[in-house]
Amino acid sequence: METETSFSHVASPIFDGDNYQAWVVRMTVHLEALDLWEAIEEDYDVPPLPANPTMTQLKNHKERKTKKSKAKAYLFSAVSSTIFTRIMNLESAKDIWDYLKKEYQGNERTKNMKVLNLIREFEMLKMKETETIKDYSDKLLGIVNKVRLLGKDFSDERIVQKILVTLPEKYESKISSLEESKDLSSISLAELVNALQAQEQRRMIRKEESMEGALQAKA
Known part of the structure; x- marks a missing residue:
């Protein structure tokens, strides 16, 4: 009680x-x-x-x-x-x-139309240059979870593939590195996102250090 x-x-x-x-x-x-x-x-x-x-x-x-x-x-x-x-x-x-x-809730036909629209939205989505990995993956997962709530299967593998083919060019070196060290056909979504976020953070640190160095040089 x-x-x-x-x-x-x-x-x-x-x-x-x-x-x-x-x-x-x-x-x-x-x-x-x-x-x-x-x-x-x-x-x-x-x-x-x-x-x-x-x-x-x-x-x-x-x-x-x-x-x-x-x-x-x-x-x-x-x-x-x-x-x-x-x-x-x-x-x-x-x-x-x-x-x-x-x-x-709608009938089966309505649900199927919603699923088709969500999948279309998923397929058309691409990561923007200014977007973070977390923001992009969260956006994809938001769409996928809506599909799943409508009772349709949507594998994490499909999300992994989507991320890999829609990443901006600046992530190509990381993808190449992952290809050499792992089987990308079996990498988990969490593992991929964590690896890409780690590279993103390293890039941010280098950028901040570079800016600090430039400011010190001017001083």
Whole structure:
């Protein structure tokens, strides 16, 4: 109970109409941690109490009724004001959950179109000269994670290949070095990014040292 109480202070992930797949995963875990998922999954009825209820019956009745109300309240707090106006008249937490699923998850055809658009975006992306390895890899992973959330496989190997063929010319020496020391067809994404970041950092250090030397020479 103490854990549940402390977790209740964790803010619900807010859904504003975008990235439904990511929100629904986070919200499901959030509700499970609060022991409220049953109220959404089953939408059970809470029967009236008998004439002379026992303490156990009173407790169970209150708990089950409270869970339904809490689940609804958490869903209300987990959407933007625009979406709230569309769900505020729905009766139960399950009604709200089902409405959002129907409205934003889309059918298989819609999901496939989203996947195609994301893959097109992935394929067209190239690293800019001023961009860091971290920024570029994060951008690629952001697209890939959206594809995966839509239920489609997307291997890390494909991301590795994408990075290798779209890096600016200044990274060619590092790629050549990696080719000599490793099998690039089996290198992990983390290993590649770390190696490229290390070179990036060394280049930055040399640049700073060069600038300091130039300033000292002028002085």
